[in-house]
Amino acid sequence: MIVVNYVAAGCVFCIGLFAVVARRDVIKIVMGLSLMEASTYLLLVSMAYRRGATAPLLSNPPSGQTQRDVVHGTVSDPVLQNFCLTAIVIGIAVTAVFLTLAVRVAQHYRSVDAADATALRG
Amino acid sequence: MFWVLDYLCLLAIVVTAALTVLQRNLAASVLALSAVGVVLTASFVVLAAPDVALAEIVVGTVAMPMLYFIALGKLRTVIRDNADLGEERDRDE
Amino acid sequence: MTNDDGLSRGFRQEPHVQAGWHRPWLGGPLVLAVGALILVGVLALPRENAALPVIARHAMEIAVPVWGQAEVVSEIVYGSRGFDTFGETFLLLGAVAVVLTLSRPREPRSEYVGEASEGRAEQRRLDPDEPESGDERKARQAESGEESETRRIRMSVVVRVAVRTAVPLLAVASVYTAAWGYTPGGGFPAGAAAAGVVLLVYAALGHRAVRHVVRSAVVEPIELAGATVIVALGVAGIVIHGSMFANVLPLAQPLTILAGGNAQLYSGAELVEVATGLIIAIFSLLGMGRDWTIHDDDSQQVPAPQDEDQ
Numbered sequence: 041m042i043v044v045n046y047v048a049a050g051c052v053f054c055i056g057l058f059a060v061v062a063r064r065d066v067i068k069i070v071m072g073l074s075l076m077e078a079s080t081y082l083l084l085v086s087m088a089y090r091r092g093a094t095a096p097l098l099s100n101p102p103s104g105q106t107q108r109d110v111v112h113g114t115v116s117d118p119v120l121q122n123f124c125l126t127a128i129v130i131g132i133a134v135t136a137v138f139l140t141l142a143v144r145v146a147q148h149y150r151s152v153d154a155a156d157a158t159a160l161r162g
Numbered sequence: 163m164f165w166v167l168d169y170l171c172l173l174a175i176v177v178t179a180a181l182t183v184l185q186r187n188l189a190a191s192v193l194a195l196s197a198v199g200v201v202l203t204a205s206f207v208v209l210a211a212p213d214v215a216l217a218e219i220v221v222g223t224v225a226m227p228m229l230y231f232i233a234l235g236k237l238r239t240v241i242r243d244n245a246d247l248g249e250e251r252d253r254d255e
Numbered sequence: 256m257t258n259d260d261g262l263s264r265g266f267r268q269e270p271h272v273q274a275g276w277h278r279p280w281l282g283g284p285l286v287l288a289v290g291a292l293i294l295v296g297v298l299a300l301p302r303e304n305a306a307l308p309v310i311a312r313h314a315m316e317i318a319v320p321v322w323g324q325a326e327v328v329s330e331i332v333y334g335s336r337g338f339d340t341f342g343e344t345f346l347l348l349g350a351v352a353v354v355l356t357l358s359r360p361r362e363p364r365s366e367y368v369g370e371a372s373e374g375r376a377e378q379r380r381l382d383p384d385e386p387e388s389g390d391e392r393k394a395r396q397a398e399s400g401e402e403s404e405t406r407r408i409r410m411s412v413v414v415r416v417a418v419r420t421a422v423p424l425l426a427v428a429s430v431y432t433a434a435w436g437y438t439p440g441g442g443f444p445a446g447a448a449a450a451g452v453v454l455l456v457y458a459a460l461g462h463r464a465v466r467h468v469v470r471s472a473v474v475e476p477i478e479l480a481g482a483t484v485i486v487a488l489g490v491a492g493i494v495i496h497g498s499m500f501a502n503v504l505p506l507a508q509p510l511t512i513l514a515g516g517n518a519q520l521y522s523g524a525e526l527v528e529v530a531t532g533l534i535i536a537i538f539s540l541l542g543m544g545r546d547w548t549i550h551d552d553d554s555q556q557v558p559a560p561q562d563e564d565q
Contacts, residue, residue: 046298050294097325126342128214
């Protein structure tokens, strides 16, 4: 049943890829990249989920359980959540750099159309 | 109950992602991207990942739209903007 | 070149206003092929009835005894996998350096070409007492960007009062997120929220309210100080215990503010670094000028006259 999550993450990835491939505005291309990164966050957190799991927090165990029960019981995977946090930070860094590049390119060619940046055309 | 919430969040994510790509108006698509972040956060809470949800809400509503809107503003003074929001600038700042 | 609408000649319309998709017949099948590949791959991923991996179970078991941490994800981020967090924080630092370099303003022509010094020498020769004319003053101000609109605007009094009320709460909330080890959060969301606080003050109260904070002489050393603390923690772990980011601070009782050993110092340093890094990136993007002026027009370049010496 969590397969639906994975398939939805794949759909969002394909939507982002389509934006990169089929749109000419440089800002839309950067947005497509952001969408692809968002799809990987969803995929990682969905992979971390276990059936009937609780959050991997030991501070306030759910009613009827002690800390020990939580440690040995069903929790969602904290290691994959760590990867997702790293991915979010990387996403914001890449977006900042890519946007600055896009603005510089658009300023130089005086147009937001990616098809106008023809300096390297052989 | 969990699956109902989960599938609703997934539907919202896919719909807002499609909106981001299909919108012509750049400011509207930036806001749709921010909405993707918000719905992603709701989905993370449902999927028992509070730490990731906190990071995603902060990034998706503070840092990401800020960067995009600044980039849009820098481009609007370079390119003559005719039809999107009805603004028209004949001279730069 | 001298028509009054000279700007519009060199510019194009934003393409998405008229054109829609760009070769969708080429992009569509490609995306569908990638989507099919992803579908095949995703169906083979482990589902929700898989057992928890050994690393995850181990991390949960050592969280309270070894690290004194009640929040397992924070223990992994700042403890067991502190090296990954070090990598991601320094990647953000590198990205901020790239944004700062790319949005560097145009070098003032006086320093680069020597025109201003020549001009000064000539002015001294001709008439040392000539005052600055209005045009010259306006040109200097335009170049330095002091009087531009984006630096001066404040918002209405309702917004200003609301921001003055909300900013202390938001600042305390962001420090809280980083200070307590056993609540979800940590340094990165706290840093981004603190950068958001500075941006809120800038947007509502104008540039004058933040000009003492948002100067490169202030924020850059602070950012690198945060980075240095993180490196020092890692090296201290190597020196004292033999592995990077091993715990070097005394453990406190779990569920207290000092719990987690390294975690609180690490996450405080990450707050400082991420907040100042994002402030640098955003304000250098905001101050990004063009790399050309109104009168540069490439299409009108006259080829240089050839010297014929022979």
